[in-house]
Amino acid sequence: MLEKSRRLKNINFGFQMDEFYSDNFFDGNAPIGWSERDWFDYLKKSEREISKFASVYSVNRLRGKSLDEIATIAGWPIPKAGDEYFEESDAEFSDEPWTLLNHPVYIITRGLMRCLQEHLGRVIAETQISPSLVWDISKTIGETSFFMALGANSTDLSEDLLARCNYKMAAVKLNEIMAKLSEIETPASIQGAERMRRINAIVFDLRQLCLNLAEESAAKPNNL
Structure with missing residues (x-):
């Protein structure tokens, strides 16, 4: 056993341990030289794009434009079967x-969820719905985002x-949200009633997006 241990110590595995654990060791996917600050800026940029999409959606949905049209206007066209890789979807991220x-x-999805939560928060404040129903809706929204x-x-x-x-699981969760929303009494104010209409429209758009994406996934050549 001692002799075997000596032979193993003499084997050259092609790298030094210091080299393996070096800060300059990359897996080929991470951008070389990026610092923690660069990644924080990257996160903030994503949040800005989500906020921009939410604003573009809020304005253009009232003008009768579809989610597909709005996504294109915002610079984030919805992926279709057969499309190439989407690294160039938005110039803001093109070199990242x-x-x-x-x-x-x-x-x-995050942009739509942001709109949904904004309107829902106002409706909850006006209608004073039960805490258990608020929790159920919030939990299901989180599960939808996850899927x-x-x-x-x-x-x-x-x-x-x-x-x-x-x-498909996300679509199921959105069906649950629709059922829970039906338990909320229509707000007395005109603004509240309009918010409920918008909430239902957002959930419908999210559900249709899920169903379309599920269909696109099934339609890809490698699944035929």
Whole structure:
């Protein structure tokens, strides 16, 4: 055993341990030389894009434009089957790493969720609905976001059937949200009633997006 240990010590594995643990060791996917500050700026840029999308959606949905049209106007066209990689979807991110944070589905979903939560918060304040119903709706919104993010990530990993399952699960959760919203009494004010109309429209758009993405995932050639 001692002799075997000596022989192993003399084997050259082709690298030094200091080299393996060096700060300059990269897996080929991370941008070389990026600091923690660079990544924080990247996160902030994603948040700005989400806010921009939410604003563009709020204005243009009232003008009768579809979610597809709005996504294109905002610079985040919804992915279609057969489309190439989406690293160039927005010039703001064109020279930066491709992650979930600059995926069109992530930006669109987060933007819609931001609009939904804004309107829902105002309606809750006006109608004083029960805390248990508020919690149920909030929890289901979180679950919807989770499944949609997993769907986008699965597509990037070329796991299209897994993406389809996640988008279908998100659609199920949105159906649950619709059912829970029906338990809320129509607000007395004109503004409140309009907010409820917008909330239902946002949930419908999210649900249709999930169903379309699930269908697109199934339609990809490698799943035929």
